[in-house]
Amino acid sequence: MSAVPVPASELRGRVTQLRVVRSEWTKLWTVRSTNWSLFVAVVLTIGFPILASAVISSHWAEHDHRGFNPLDPALVGSQIAQLAIGVLGVLVVTAEYSTGMIRATLTAVPKRLPVLWAKAGVFAVVTFALMLPSVLIAFFSSQSILSSHHASYSWHHPGVARAVIGAALYLAVVAVLTVGIGTIIRNTAGGIAAFAAIFFVLPPLMNVLPTSWNNAISPYLPGSAGRAIIQLTHDSTTLAPWTGFALFVGYALLALALGAIVLLRRDA
Amino acid sequence: MIEARGLTKDYGEKRAVDDLSFDVRPGIVTGFLGPNGSGKSTTMRLVLGLDRPTKGRVTVNGKPYAQHPAPLHEVGALLEARSVHTGRSARNHLRVLAQTQGIPRSRVEELIDMVGLHDVANKRAGKFSLGMGQRLGIACALLGDPHTVMLDEPVNGLDPEGIQWIRGLLRGLAAEGRTVFVSSHLMSEMSLTADHLIVIGRGKLIADTSVDDFVAAASKKLVHVRSPQSSALQGVLTGLGGTIVELEGGMLEVGGVTAEQVGEAAAANGLVLHELTPHLASLEEAFMDLTRGELEFGHAEAEDVA
Numbered sequence: 001m002s003a004v005p006v007p008a009s010e011l012r013g014r015v016t017q018l019r020v021v022r023s024e025w026t027k028l029w030t031v032r033s034t035n036w037s038l039f040v041a042v043v044l045t046i047g048f049p050i051l052a053s054a055v056i057s058s059h060w061a062e063h064d065h066r067g068f069n070p071l072d073p074a075l076v077g078s079q080i081a082q083l084a085i086g087v088l089g090v091l092v093v094t095a096e097y098s099t100g101m102i103r104a105t106l107t108a109v110p111k112r113l114p115v116l117w118a119k120a121g122v123f124a125v126v127t128f129a130l131m132l133p134s135v136l137i138a139f140f141s142s143q144s145i146l147s148s149h150h151a152s153y154s155w156h157h158p159g160v161a162r163a164v165i166g167a168a169l170y171l172a173v174v175a176v177l178t179v180g181i182g183t184i185i186r187n188t189a190g191g192i193a194a195f196a197a198i199f200f201v202l203p204p205l206m207n208v209l210p211t212s213w214n215n216a217i218s219p220y221l222p223g224s225a226g227r228a229i230i231q232l233t234h235d236s237t238t239l240a241p242w243t244g245f246a247l248f249v250g251y252a253l254l255a256l257a258l259g260a261i262v263l264l265r266r267d268a
Numbered sequence: 269m270i271e272a273r274g275l276t277k278d279y280g281e282k283r284a285v286d287d288l289s290f291d292v293r294p295g296i297v298t299g300f301l302g303p304n305g306s307g308k309s310t311t312m313r314l315v316l317g318l319d320r321p322t323k324g325r326v327t328v329n330g331k332p333y334a335q336h337p338a339p340l341h342e343v344g345a346l347l348e349a350r351s352v353h354t355g356r357s358a359r360n361h362l363r364v365l366a367q368t369q370g371i372p373r374s375r376v377e378e379l380i381d382m383v384g385l386h387d388v389a390n391k392r393a394g395k396f397s398l399g400m401g402q403r404l405g406i407a408c409a410l411l412g413d414p415h416t417v418m419l420d421e422p423v424n425g426l427d428p429e430g431i432q433w434i435r436g437l438l439r440g441l442a443a444e445g446r447t448v449f450v451s452s453h454l455m456s457e458m459s460l461t462a463d464h465l466i467v468i469g470r471g472k473l474i475a476d477t478s479v480d481d482f483v484a485a486a487s488k489k490l491v492h493v494r495s496p497q498s499s500a501l502q503g504v505l506t507g508l509g510g511t512i513v514e515l516e517g518g519m520l521e522v523g524g525v526t527a528e529q530v531g532e533a534a535a536a537n538g539l540v541l542h543e544l545t546p547h548l549a550s551l552e553e554a555f556m557d558l559t560r561g562e563l564e565f566g567h568a569e570a571e572d573v574a
Contacts (some may be wrong), residue, residue, distance in 0.1 A: 012412075014337040027356075033355065095355075108365045268313075
């Protein structure tokens with residue numbers, strides 16, 4: 001044995017929220033799925049807008065451009081990236097259940113809730129820290145491509161800064177919401193299905209309803225509410241930007257709260 | 269010190285642990301025995317708070333496990349080994365657990381060396397053999413230098429060298445004054461390692477005694493004796509009320525009398541004895557005897573199947 005034995009007093013440390021955060025940070029970066037998913041999210045967030053803008057730009061003369069919103073191609077990548085973020089958010093929790101790691105985690109932190117707060121907090125911060133530069137690059141690249149047709153927005157255009165930064169905030173909230181979903185469902189396939197259902201299946205399903213019902217309900221669905229922050233204008237079918245975003249945050253906190261109840265009450 | 273009082277756990281209709289009360293004391297190795305499905309693993313999960321008891325309570329050093337500020341310093345546990353993320357290396361697995369409690373990296377390295385995982389520490393845990401997985405689990409259990417060590421089938425998958433190492437480790441930990449609680453199916457190993465036994469069957473406590481008492485209580489009073497004057501000896505012993513079964517090589521298996529009685533009777537009658545041995549049940553026989561009625565998953569006797 002090479003190492004000098006550690007004095008016993010240093011092994012008596014308490015479990016603190018900060019230490020659990022540190023542990024969850026290490027957990028996030030020591031499995032391959034994280035690196036892959038985040039890489040994909042960044043590539044999609046930046047790549048799609050550049051591609052879309054280039055295509056639009058090169059075919060500019062062929063199409064009518066009334067009602068064209070330069071912000072759409074800029075932020076389309078982040079909307080697709082939410083798939084990668086959402087799946088990773090579910091996995092951050094459900095992979096522990098599927099591998100049995102949850103037993104080790106809850107043995108080290110038997111109070112349980114600090115683990116949930118740490119997972120949600122770390123993942124949300126990482127998502128925002130990566131996605132904010134990504135959407136900024138996406139915005140400036142796409143607008144630079146579109147500017148040759150004078151169909152671009154400057155950063156100072158009303159609402160643009162809020163929309164672009166809001167796109168990154170939106171993804172951070174997706175991160176929290178899906179960690180909550182993963183904690184409630186505790187199963188990877190089920191968690192991803194629930195995430196997909198809420199964000200990608202429920203909205204189109206609303207179109208089956210009578211228009212008045214559709215218009216009454218749709219703006220309040222999680223995805224639509226969250227996306228209010230990336231709209232420049234709103235009409236009767238969308239909520240005001242910060243109102244919608246606040247509702248979206250409310251959904252995420254609800255998912256976390258339900259997850260907390262499940263985590264505390266169920267056997268590991 | 270682990271104290272269980274009236275511990276009960278139901279999974280729906282099934283009662284896995286039934287009114288279990290016992291103490292596991294420091295300074296000795298306590299073996300936890302029971303047939304498959306008797307509730308050993310469930311009991312250990314209840315100690316750690318991974319499952320919530322339906323009734324009763326269990327404390328570690330006076331408090332429920334979850335209330336200790338540094339849980340890994342109170343109890344180091346190895347439950348079913350695969351509680352590890354398969355995509356993470358062994359070293360990183362130990363690190364993430366250590367970080368929750370502020371245990372330094374040097375301690376992680378110390379344990380990696382101690383359990384012999386130095387060469388594979390950066391390998392993904394999913395690629396580990398059973399033995400390597402066990403060693404990692406043991407490293408995790410010892411991470412916080414715990415007062416109490418609780419291991420579920422620790423020698424599962426270890427080679428003889430590993431089994432011997434564990435035995436030495438457990439006895440060493442007990443000698444340091446720690447509480448050592450080990451469940452096992454390997455009777456021969458348990459008889460070498462444990463000082464005290466807690467035996468359960470179908471979730472209920474069957475025995476809570478020292479190993480010696482356990483074996484003695486189960487030993488039928490059998491004596492093996494060999495004499496050149498076998499028939500004369502048989503006559504004397506039958507007169508004492510003993511039952512004789514003739515074994516190979518002139519050996520007699522005598523029931524109902526003690527070795528002392530045989531020796532004195534032979535001497536009183538001038539008979540020579542070449543061999544006189546009291547038969548002590550092995551731990552395995554004692555265990556099988558005691559738990560025969562309490563098997564959760566019993567096997568048909570060979571003759572029944574024929």
